[in-house]
Amino acid sequence: MNFYDRHPISEQQVLAAVARRRGGDLSRLTPDDLFEFDQDHYGGLKAVDDVARRAGITAASRVLDVCAGLAGPARFLASRRGCRVLALELHAGRAAGAARLNRLVGLDGLVSVVRGDATALPFRDGSFDACVSQEALLHVDDKLAVLAGCRRILVPGGRFVFTDWIARATLGERERARLAEWMAATTLQSLDGYRALLGRAGFVRVETEDLSDEWRPLVKARLATFRATGMDTAARLGEARVREYEQLYAFFVGLVEDGKLGGGRLSGSA
Ligand SMILES: C[S@@+](CC[C@H](N)C(=O)[O-])C[C@H]1O[C@@H](n2cnc3c(N)ncnc32)[C@H](O)[C@@H]1O
Structure with missing residues (x-):
């Protein structure tokens, strides 16, 4: 069974939380009504904004969000920056839920959803100005395929920025196996491992940032x-x-x- 079939963040739970907040009234929802509940990464809207700034996203940008979940970050980018965002998501329920939430808050004109696999991006070369992804590559075995695909679909100079779990040398094999079995987390990389993969995928001006100190209180708050x-x-x-x-x-x-696991933000230019 897919990890996201049985995940606490779902369209249904987002809407239940919003309904509770609004005394049961789900009419005339705005993107802001959802933001407290539809972001499935650490650091909420600030983290999306940090990624967007590093990716140089403006109203004119064509943005690809890889592994977009319920498209919470995509809606935030579209509503704050006015850009067009394509949200790519593999899980059928999440992709359908993302599209419904876009319509519900009137953002389906700017945010579109494509169901697809990040390792085989179904887009033309050079068709996006920026590419982002948050807390998702941890689930993908073939990370190089994702990075190479993101490099291919970006215009020359376009920036790819992503955040993800980062493995330290002290993370043992049995712990890796449990993370794989329980949370579908696979081939976890160190910051240096990601730097090397970004280079192999053809990215230049690669930057890595260790977010572990920021993440420690956030993951506890999430629990x-x-x-x-x-x-x-x-x-x-x-x-x-x-x-x-x-x-x-x-x-x-x-x-x-x-300190066996942490978080990182990585960027590179096509
Ligand atoms: C932790 S969620 C993050 C969602 C979103 N980035 C956010 O911050 O709200 C990870 C998402 O990656 C998706 N995913 C996992 N493997 C994928 C793949 N190979 N292609 C596309 N999406 C994938 C999952 O279905 C899930 O929705």
């Missing part, structure tokens, strides 16, 4: 949020899944606190 919304998750996925998810997330938080 607290998950516990606070356990009711919604239980209604959708059952009590057993809530307990299982809490356990695996606590394991992940432990690795971050022990």
Whole structure:
């Protein structure tokens, strides 16, 4: 079963949270009504803004968001910068949910959704000015294929900026195996590993930033949020899944606190 079939962040849970906040009223929603709930990465809207700034995104940019989830970051970019964003997402439910949420808040003119695999981008060479991705490449075995694809679809000089989990040398094989089994996290890279892959994919002006210190409190806060919304998750996925998810997330938080896992932001120019 796909990890995202049984994930606490879903279209249904986003709308349940928004409804609760608005006393049950889901009429005339704006993108801002969703932002507290539709971002599936660490650091919320500030993290999207940090990525956007490094990618040089303006109203004129054609932006590709790779592994876009429910397209929360894509809607934020479109609503704040006025740019067009194409949200590429593999999971059928998430891609459909992303498209419905775009329509619900009136952003379907600027944000479109394509269901597809990041390792085989279905776009023409040089068709985007900027490419972004947040907390997603951890799920992809063949990271070089994703990076090479992003390089190919960018115009010359276009910038690719992404954030992801970063593995340290102290992360053991058994811990890697548990992360793979429980959270579909695979071939985790160090910052240097990513730097080398970006070079092999043809990127220049590569920059890497270690975000681990910023992420440590954020991943703990995420566990607290998950516990606070356990009711919604239980209604959708059952009590057993809530307990299982809490356990695996606590394991992940432990690795971050022990410094075996961290976060990084990476950028390169085509
Ligand atoms: C942690 S979520 C991040 C979503 C989004 N970037 C955000 O910040 O809200 C990771 C997403 O990557 C998607 N994904 C995983 N492997 C993928 C692939 N090979 N191609 C496209 N999407 C993929 C998952 O389905 C999931 O929606």
